[in-house]
Amino acid sequence: MITGKYPSLRLRRSRKNDWSRRLIEENNLTPNDFVLPIFITDGKNKKQPIKSMPNVYRHTLDKLPLIIDKAIKLGLPMVALFPNEEKKKKNLLGTEALNENNLVCRALRMIKKKYNDEIGIMCDVALDPYTSHGHDGLIKDGYVLNDETIEVLINQSLLQAEMGCDILAPSDMMDGRIGKIRKALDKNGYNMTQILSYAVKYASSFYGPFRDAVGSKGLLKNNKKNYQMDFKNKDEALREVSLDIKEGADIVMVKPGLPYLDIIKSVKENFKIPVMAYQVSGEYSLLCNAINKDLINKNVIIESLISFKRAGANAIVSYYADRIDKILK
Numbered sequence: 001m002i003t004g005k006y007p008s009l010r011l012r013r014s015r016k017n018d019w020s021r022r023l024i025e026e027n028n029l030t031p032n033d034f035v036l037p038i039f040i041t042d043g044k045n046k047k048q049p050i051k052s053m054p055n056v057y058r059h060t061l062d063k064l065p066l067i068i069d070k071a072i073k074l075g076l077p078m079v080a081l082f083p084n085e086e087k088k089k090k091n092l093l094g095t096e097a098l099n100e101n102n103l104v105c106r107a108l109r110m111i112k113k114k115y116n117d118e119i120g121i122m123c124d125v126a127l128d129p130y131t132s133h134g135h136d137g138l139i140k141d142g143y144v145l146n147d148e149t150i151e152v153l154i155n156q157s158l159l160q161a162e163m164g165c166d167i168l169a170p171s172d173m174m175d176g177r178i179g180k181i182r183k184a185l186d187k188n189g190y191n192m193t194q195i196l197s198y199a200v201k202y203a204s205s206f207y208g209p210f211r212d213a214v215g216s217k218g219l220l221k222n223n224k225k226n227y228q229m230d231f232k233n234k235d236e237a238l239r240e241v242s243l244d245i246k247e248g249a250d251i252v253m254v255k256p257g258l259p260y261l262d263i264i265k266s267v268k269e270n271f272k273i274p275v276m277a278y279q280v281s282g283e284y285s286l287l288c289n290a291i292n293k294d295l296i297n298k299n300v301i302i303e304s305l306i307s308f309k310r311a312g313a314n315a316i317v318s319y320y321a322d323r324i325d326k327i328l329k
């Protein structure tokens with residue numbers, strides 16, 4: 001593999017000049033690599049700051065065109081919608097998830113009507129923004145029920161597909177949901193709606209600021225360890241991915257990102273399937289805090305984002321996506 005040796009071989013030769021470094025670079029970032037998460041909330045003409053996430057806001061639906069216009073102008077291929085539902089709309093069963101006038105459904109209709117296929121829209125399939133306990137599924141005696149939850153997720157998927165969602169992203173980690181959702185989509189005429197499985201989703205403490213953003217933080221009792229993966233495990237991640245591929249996933253997600261680069265790499269090497277990485281809220285906030293506010297060092301951000309590409313990710317969900325022009329400039 002290694003040919004030649006010092007002094008005839010000098011690796012610094014190709015590093016000497018900028019043009020040469022550019023010539024041999026192995027990885028790069030373009031706007032095509034990014035998905036922008038957008039938090040939506042009820043009301044009018046509001047842009048609510050999220051305390052734990054600098055420069056990230058919850059937007060009311062009337063503000064969406066501004067954000068989508070910008071995303072298209074930046075060249076982002078896709079946005080992801082996350083609702084912050086009012087507390088009074090949340091209940092034990094998460095029934096608001098199936099309301100065709102909930103925040104996500106209204107946003108989907110509006111964006112699709114105005115922009116058609118100019119930009120992709122991805123939506124989570126999971127009940128946590130809608131349940132009063134903040135868990136992703138139905139609960140019995142403190143345990144998140146698998147098969148019963150899937151029945152609701154199927155209906156949530158069909159509804160979101162009907163409203164115009166391009167990529168359904170089950171982030172719930174129930175066993176067997178990809179196959180069942182795929183089957184239901186095909187049976188109902190949505191055979192071109194993609195499924196991006198959050199196949200490898202770890203029970204992570206890096207999700208804290210997100211739960212704040214969608215308003216599930218104070219509600220969540222215990223943790224999500226009986227359905228999300230144990231971060232001590234790696235082989236299990238490959239088993240999750242292989243199951244989801246067999247069940248019909250088009251793309252798989254590894255989440256969080258930065259602490260799991262080893263997982264991104266093995267998923268890519270083992271399965272040769274499109275892999276997406278999620279630079280989650282806690283990673284985002286840590287990076288923001290690590291950087292002197294006045295002297296924003298965008299190189300730190302680029303360095304972290306490139307590591308996802310080096311590991312093998314095809315795309316990255318990142319809260320920096322709306323500023324990617326300034327970061328990459």
Ligand code: PBG
Nearest residue numbers: 126128171206207210280281282
């Ligand atoms: C919910 C969901 C979570 C995230 C995306 N979808 C949080 C969770 O599972 O509790 C986290 C995203 C982030 O932290 O940025 N199913």
